[in-house]
Amino acid sequence: MRILIAPDSFKGSLKSPQVARAIAKGARAALPDAEVTELPVGDGGEGTLEALVTATGGEYQTLTVIGPLGDPVEARLGLLGNGETVFVEMAEASGLSRLASHHRDPLQATTYGTGQLLKAAFATGRKRVVVGIGGSATTDGGAGLLQAMGARLLDMAFRNLPQGGAALVDLETIDRTQMMRVPDGVELIIACDVTNPLTGPQGAAAVYGPQKGASDADIRQLDTALVHFARVVKAELGKDCSTEPGAGAAGGLGFALLAFLGGRMERGVDLVLDCVRFEERLSEADLVLTGEGRIDRQTTSFGKTLSGIGQRARDAGVPVLALAGGLTGEMGDYRAAGLTGVQTIVNRPMTLEDAMRGAAPLLEDATRRLLEVYLAGRRSVSVGEAP
Numbered sequence: 001m002r003i004l005i006a007p008d009s010f011k012g013s014l015k016s017p018q019v020a021r022a023i024a025k026g027a028r029a030a031l032p033d034a035e036v037t038e039l040p041v042g043d044g045g046e047g048t049l050e051a052l053v054t055a056t057g058g059e060y061q062t063l064t065v066i067g068p069l070g071d072p073v074e075a076r077l078g079l080l081g082n083g084e085t086v087f088v089e090m091a092e093a094s095g096l097s098r099l100a101s102h103h104r105d106p107l108q109a110t111t112y113g114t115g116q117l118l119k120a121a122f123a124t125g126r127k128r129v130v131v132g133i134g135g136s137a138t139t140d141g142g143a144g145l146l147q148a149m150g151a152r153l154l155d156m157a158f159r160n161l162p163q164g165g166a167a168l169v170d171l172e173t174i175d176r177t178q179m180m181r182v183p184d185g186v187e188l189i190i191a192c193d194v195t196n197p198l199t200g201p202q203g204a205a206a207v208y209g210p211q212k213g214a215s216d217a218d219i220r221q222l223d224t225a226l227v228h229f230a231r232v233v234k235a236e237l238g239k240d241c242s243t244e245p246g247a248g249a250a251g252g253l254g255f256a257l258l259a260f261l262g263g264r265m266e267r268g269v270d271l272v273l274d275c276v277r278f279e280e281r282l283s284e285a286d287l288v289l290t291g292e293g294r295i296d297r298q299t300t301s302f303g304k305t306l307s308g309i310g311q312r313a314r315d316a317g318v319p320v321l322a323l324a325g326g327l328t329g330e331m332g333d334y335r336a337a338g339l340t341g342v343q344t345i346v347n348r349p350m351t352l353e354d355a356m357r358g359a360a361p362l363l364e365d366a367t368r369r370l371l372e373v374y375l376a377g378r379r380s381v382s383v384g385e386a387p
Contacts, residue, residue, distance in 0.1 A: 002035045003027050004285035004318075006278065008292040008305040009047035010325050013356040014363075016040035016051040022360040023289050023323065026367025030375070039281055043305045044191030044268020045134025046097065049078045049089035055276040056081035063120055065093045065113035066148075068137040069105055070163065073098060075113060077121055080275065085128040086121045090114040090250055091135035094144070096212060099137050104213030106222065108164035109138040111253050115148025122183050129182075130275075131257060132191040132268065133250035137212055139205050139222045140165040141198065141229045142256020150179040151260075165205075165251070168225040171232050182261050190257050191268035193304060196248035198241075198255045199226045204248035212251070226252055233259055269308030279312060287374075288313050289367065291323035295334065295342060310338025321374060323366050325355060343370045 005027065007019040014022070020038040027036050039055055042048030053060060058080040067073035078087035091097060093113030096104070114131075121129045138144070143153055144163055152175035153161040153168075161167045182188050196202050205214065205222035214222065229252075230242035237259060241247055246265045247255040257263040273279070282288070290309050306322055313320045319340040327344045334342050345366040346355055355362065 001031055002037070002284060002286045003031070003289060004037050004039060004281050004287070005289045006039045006041050006309055007290050007323075008042055009051075010291070010293040010356075010359050011046065013293065013325070013359040015047050016042055017054045018360065019291060019363060022363035023291065023367045026364040027289060027371060029364070029368045030371035037281060037285070039276055039278065041272050041276060041278070041305055041309070042132075042268070043134075043193045043308070044132040044272060045193065046089065046091040046095055048132045048191070048268070048272060049076065049087055049092060052080055052087050052272065052275055053078045061120070061124070063117065065116040066110070067098050067113055068094045068109040069099065069103065070110070073113065075117055077117060077124070079124065079126070082275075084126055085130060085275065086124050086126045088114070088117045088121050088129065088131045090117075090131060090133050090253060093117050094138050095135045096137040097135065101213070104137065105164075106137075106139050106209055106212040106214040106218055107166035108162075109212070109251075110140055110144030110163035111136070111138050111142055111251070111256075112144035112148045112163060114253065115145035118145065119149060119180055122180070122186060127185055128187045128189065130189045130191055130271065131263070133253050133257075134193065134268075136250040136253065138165070138253070139209055139212060139214070139226070139251035141168060141204070141226050141252035142254070143168055143229065145253060145256055146174075146179065146260060151176050152178070165222045165225050168229040169221075171229055174232065174236050179260075188257070188261055188263040189271065190246065190254060190263040190265045191271045192246040192249045192254055192265055193268040194249050195245035197243045197245075198230055198247040198252050199223055202248070204252040207248070208251065230255070267308070269305045272305075273308055273312065278309070279316070282313060282316050282318055285318055288318055288320040289323070290320060291363070293324065294326040294328075295322060295324040296326075296328045306339065307337045314338035321370055323363060323370065325359065341370070341374065
């Protein structure tokens with residue numbers, strides 16, 4: 001049997017290459033003679049960088065940039081193995097994972113470091129720059145990224161605004177004379193798996209602010225500031241990108257990339273699967289094993305990794321078995337996502353902390369058990385068939 005292992009990360013526990021290795025061990029325990037191919041993937045959010053570099057045989061470029069609260073951090077670019085694409089994962093520089101829960105500051109967190117990464121990506125000379133937006137600590141509308149690229153965001157006294165989304169309420173004008181543009185011949189793609197607008201009840205502050213530590217008062221303050229930012233940008237550029245799908249992604253980073261740099265939104269999982277030549281690998285597989293930290297209704301509703309894999313595998317007639325740290329919803333939901341079967345990795349009562357700490361051996365064991373049940377089912381169908 002030829003098994004293609006294509007999982008997402010188990011966020012907070014294992015990155016997708018680690019998940020793929022654990023699943024592969026379980027698959028070989030159940031089927032020692034199987035031909036196993038590991039192909040870690042993602043949906044454009046946190047963890048996609050390592051998945052793409054691993055899957056394409058690429059390499060990293062490491063830089064020191066400004067973190068979400070102004071401290072220097074080490075962040076990586078991904079130079080993919082195709083020689084044409086450089087991948088920027090905004091969470092590397094401006095991600096929530098950069099901050100302890102008690103250090104989160106949604107009013108002042110900045111995307112400045114992501115702007116530094118983007119400038120470095122343009123400097124590589126590659127013709128395709130992909131920015132994966134997700135897992136951000138920020139709600140600054142991408143203002144920090146613009147500042148890193150040379151734009152001056154000025155108040156009424158022509159003073160530079162401080163970092164963070166809250167400061168945008170004082171924005172009067174944007175000086176773009178020294179701002180770096182997208183180099184000629186370079187394609188800028190935004191890998192995004194959400195469709196939120198910049199502002200309002202479904203916007204960046206209201207929907208994602210709480211997970212970044214924002215109180216109700218903070219959310220109102222940030223949304224007001226983003227509304228004002230969008231108004232100034234419309235006056236400056238003569239266009240309004242604030243309502244475009246994905247403008248509110250990553251605290252509004254999508255908005256800045258759309259409005260100022262002319263980026264093109266693409267569904268993150270489709271972009272990633274194309275980069276790793278998933279369909280080519282799929283054509284050589286008899287079974288796909290995948291997984292992510294939690295499988296729920298969002299798996300089918302918002303274009304998550306498993307949904308993208310399931311849809312392509314279903315079109316190719318290849319069954320898909322999925323493993324998850326947590327599992328909610330009805331089986332019909334999973335079938336709709338193209339999954340043949342699903343199983344949680346937890347094999348006994350345990351705390352979430354214990355499950356996350358022991359995720360690798362739990363994955364290995366759950367894969368073995370899932371494959372044994374799947375193979376027993378296939379044998380039973382075969383025996384029951386009429387000659």
